[in-house]
Amino acid sequence: MSSQQDVPRLFHIPLKYISLVTLTFQNSALILIMHYSRVMPGYDSSSRYLASTAVLLNEIIKLGACSAVAVYDRGLQKAWKEVFSNDCWKLAIPACLYTVQNSLQYVAVSNLDAATFQVTYQLKIITTAAFSVTILHRSLSPMKWMSLVMLTLGIALVQLPHDVVSMVASSFNLSLRLPGGSDDEPGTPKQEHHGLKGEDEMNRTLGLVAVLIACILSGLAGVYFEKVLKGANASLWVRNVQLSFFSLFPAFFIGILWKDGAAIAEKGFFFGYNPVVWTAIGFQAGGGIVVALCVNFADNIAKNFATSISILISFIASVYFFDFVVTANFVLGAMLVLIATYLYSKPDRRPSTADTQNKEEYRLVPLESTSSDDASSQSPRPPLDKFNEKQQ
Numbered sequence: 427m428s429s430q431q432d433v434p435r436l437f438h439i440p441l442k443y444i445s446l447v448t449l450t451f452q453n454s455a456l457i458l459i460m461h462y463s464r465v466m467p468g469y470d471s472s473s474r475y476l477a478s479t480a481v482l483l484n485e486i487i488k489l490g491a492c493s494a495v496a497v498y499d500r501g502l503q504k505a506w507k508e509v510f511s512n513d514c515w516k517l518a519i520p521a522c523l524y525t526v527q528n529s530l531q532y533v534a535v536s537n538l539d540a541a542t543f544q545v546t547y548q549l550k551i552i553t554t555a556a557f558s559v560t561i562l563h564r565s566l567s568p569m570k571w572m573s574l575v576m577l578t579l580g581i582a583l584v585q586l587p588h589d590v591v592s593m594v595a596s597s598f599n600l601s602l603r604l605p606g607g608s609d610d611e612p613g614t615p616k617q618e619h620h621g622l623k624g625e626d627e628m629n630r631t632l633g634l635v636a637v638l639i640a641c642i643l644s645g646l647a648g649v650y651f652e653k654v655l656k657g658a659n660a661s662l663w664v665r666n667v668q669l670s671f672f673s674l675f676p677a678f679f680i681g682i683l684w685k686d687g688a689a690i691a692e693k694g695f696f697f698g699y700n701p702v703v704w705t706a707i708g709f710q711a712g713g714g715i716v717v718a719l720c721v722n723f724a725d726n727i728a729k730n731f732a733t734s735i736s737i738l739i740s741f742i743a744s745v746y747f748f749d750f751v752v753t754a755n756f757v758l759g760a761m762l763v764l765i766a767t768y769l770y771s772k773p774d775r776r777p778s779t780a781d782t783q784n785k786e787e788y789r790l791v792p793l794e795s796t797s798s799d800d801a802s803s804q805s806p807r808p809p810l811d812k813f814n815e816k817q818q
Contacts, residue, residue: 489671
């Protein structure tokens with residue numbers, strides 16, 4: 427009875443289930459809205475908004491929101507001292523990596539459909555595992571190695587050109603075209619149906635390269651964040667204020683001044699903005715904050731279920747709204763990715779000893795990673811107030 431009363435609730439609903447719905451909605455809606463904002467009708471490469479301005483506004487919004495909560499929680503003077511502590515400079519490196527990653531996400535969603543992006547972006551599991559082994563010197567179980575191989579195979583199937591897959595399948599007298607599918611290239615929308623001008627300019631190779639680099643940066647930043655800040659005595663909000671603050675510098679100097687300075691001077695900072703663009707920015711900024719809160723109450727099963735459902739929602743929405751062509755190799759690859767994600771996040775069986783029973787591992791969740799997968803760990807997450815205590 428007491429255990430039921432101790433479960434965190436909101437409006438008499440356990441936060442675990444609210445987290446599940448929130449993570450699912452945020453994971454799927456963010457990518458769909460970002461993709462549509464880059465390919466919506468009436469805009470082309472010369473009239474579309476500049477992604478660098480969206481990245482900067484995203485960081486400004488998160489900085490303001492996290493600062494307000496940090497001041498409310500710690501007080502102005504104490505929050506200021508914690509944000510600009512002696513070790514705050516350590517956050518500059520992951521902040522820069524996350525900023526570049528966010529910029530590459532805009533490049534990726536501009537050149538890949540939402541479903542393909544969602545599946546391919548699971549590569550960050552592989553990059554995070556690789557950096558965990560090399561930098562943190564962690565060992566992976568055979569099950570996790572097998573899941574990584576399965577994940578790689580699934581993503582390769584999704585990205586493999588359909589003519590190559592068809593040529594191999596034809597040698598075995600197989601057909602990889604699902605009933606009702608067209609003869610178009612998979613992942614290539616039928617532009618005449620919805621008139622999405624931006625999809626005429628989609629470059630799948632560029633999108634894939636952007637996803638690969640973004641996944642590498644995501645894995646490196648996450649592992650660096652964990653290694654450098656392990657045992658640090660700082661709250662969740664203070665750390666994310668530091669991340670957002672240091673993210674402003676690469677977002678402004680690299681994105682605004684160096685990359686798009688001439689275009690912004692000619693057209694203006696808010697050129698090409700509309701309600702869809704503002705919604706995408708709001709989802710990316712607010713979604714990161716919501717996810718950072720929710721993952722503290724959602725276990726790995728709920729997180730993996732949310733990831734799976736979000737990929738399914740993106741897939742269905744891509745077929746309905748963007749005329750995504752369904753092929754058997756995409757379906758098979760997506761299924762392998764979902765299974766591999768579940769197997770990799772499944773806790774390993776460990777011997778029951780006094781040391782392992784008394785040891786708990788908690789992680790700070792950087793808001794720059796707006797996907798719940800970046801905040802995965804193998805142990806339950808504590809209430810928010812325990813983030814103020816030293817761990818390990």
